[in-house]
Amino acid sequence: MPSLQVQSLAVARGDRNVVDGLSFAVAAGEILHIRGRNGAGKTSLLEVLCGLRQAAAGSIAGRPDESLRHWVGHKNALNPALSPRENLRFWCALNECDAAGVDAALERVGLKALRHRPCGNLSTGQRRRAALARLLAVPRPWWFLDEPLAGLDHAGIDLLARLLGEHARGGGAAVLSSHQPLPADLAGVRTLELHP
Amino acid sequence: MNAAWAVFRRELLLAARRPAEWIQPLVFYAIVAVLFPLGVEAHDPALKVFAPAVIWVGALLAALLGVERMFRGDLDDGTLEQLLLAEAPTALLVAAKLAAHWLLTAVPLVVAAPLLGVALGLEPLAVKVLTLSLLLGTPTLMFTGGFAAALTVGAQRAGMLLPILVLPLMTPAVIFGGGAVRAANAGLPFDAPLYFLAALLALSVTLLPFAAAGALRNALE
Structure with a gap:
């Protein structure tokens, strides 16, 4: 599975860039946790990654096909x-x-x-x-999840953590945004902090 | 193609769950056509002259009633994102959705038209031409309305904007549809306006789904 490589990406919301000059990569078996305060562009970034929104600048290599990703x-x-x-x-x-x-x-x-x-x-x-x-x-190998923990109870959060763990161990990758910290026992999580 | 079929089936299932949404235009249509004669003198021969226009405009307004809601629910609950991200071309999925809406809201109008035509005193031949013209014209109305609904789905107060946008686009269908019935009523050849309606149908069914798909993609940005 090719890794997702993002180079100096800019994401526009209206007429201003909420994300600018962002570079990162996500490989198989990794979970990328996007953090940032309200309005930092977490949702917009995820929408760009899965193709719902056009990037204002920069490049995305290895973007998974429709049939390989979940949104x-x-x-x-x-x-x-x-x-x-x-x-x-x-x-x-x-x-x-x-x-x-x-x-x-x-x-x-x-x-x-x-x-x-x-x-x-x-x-x-x-x-x-x-x-x-x-x-x-x-x-599907790629998961793009926007605030997946929102509304879930403790049991639900544990369940999602187990699913993410199984997914990553099975060679899948996930990119997700969340205000809450992910459960600590989840392995392979990297955090990406967005600064407006 | 299976994806388009899935969208089509889902619309039918939703219509079965919420019958009011497709019964309402039919009731509205019947009310317009029945109330209009009450506004003129009894046995006024002018009624027969106006009948094609009444039935056509009634069908147009009835078809427009539910159009605004066509993509609103999918935008609100997030289904629209999944439609855009599916592997199947969005234009095909939009066409399936519009075709289902046509079947659910416009076909009952076409079926009711002969009844209303007879009630308004049209000749048998004119009734046949009226039904045929509605059969050819309502898909154009529905696809134009669907395109306008896609354009305005992200806008506030789309209910105001949509009729203003869509009514000028629907005038050719009304002109040719009403024209065909008038010609039949007068004993003149009526095939030319029907051919024009068929041409409009071919254009709108093939081109507007692409425009609507682009508008929906834009609505999410």
Whole structure:
């Protein structure tokens, strides 16, 4: 798996650069934790890395293909009228992946009993778990996660830490933003501090 | 292609969960067409002259009712990001979504048109031409409306902006659609306006999904 190499990247939000002259690399087996205060450009940087937003300057080499990366934004991409299972099965069909792993993924994130309930009736943390179940339903080497811990309870944070650990040990890579510190027992984490 | 089919199926599933969204335009359409004759004199022969315009404008406004919400939900819940990041071309996914909306909101209008046409006193031939012109014209209305909805999805108060943007773009469809029915009513050849409607249909169905996809990509930036 080629590593992701970012060279003197600038990210614009409106008419100003929130990130300027940023260089870093992420290789297989690594977890990059992007930190920074509100407005430092964490979300915008992640959007540029996975291709939702154009970079204002600089270069990104080794950007993974659509079929090799997962994007879980701060919005969960769950339609409130559909159940977690329907939402995930739609996501699999949209990406032309096999949906066989959906039920097992929902069970792993603790939503087995709620999988037929409309997402609009689930709590914030439960919806977050449903969104993160995509990571398990279809294995992909690159994970881009925007504030994945937001809304999760302690058990949920531990679960995500376990998933990230397994992912990194299996040769995957993850780039994620979070205000909260990641659990200390998670290995292979590097921190990137964004200074506005 | 499977991805487009998935988008299409999801729209049908959502419509089954929220039937009000596609029943509302039909009710609105029926109300417009039924109330209009009450505003004129009883047995006024002018009604027959206005009938094609009433039915066409009613269909246009009814089709516009739900258009503003077309991409709003997907933007709010983040599904739009996943649509843009999917491997399948965004224009194809947008076309699938618009086609589903056409099937759900415009086809009932086309089916109801003969009834309303007869009620407004149109001749049998004119009723047939009216239905055909709506069948050819409503996809143009829906794709134009979808393009405008994509343009305004990130904007505040899109409800104000959208009709202003979209109504001028829809005038050709109304002119040719109404024109075909008028010609049929008068016993004149009506194929030329129908060909124009078909040309508009071909143009809007092939070009507007690309424009809408670009507008959606822009909305996230």
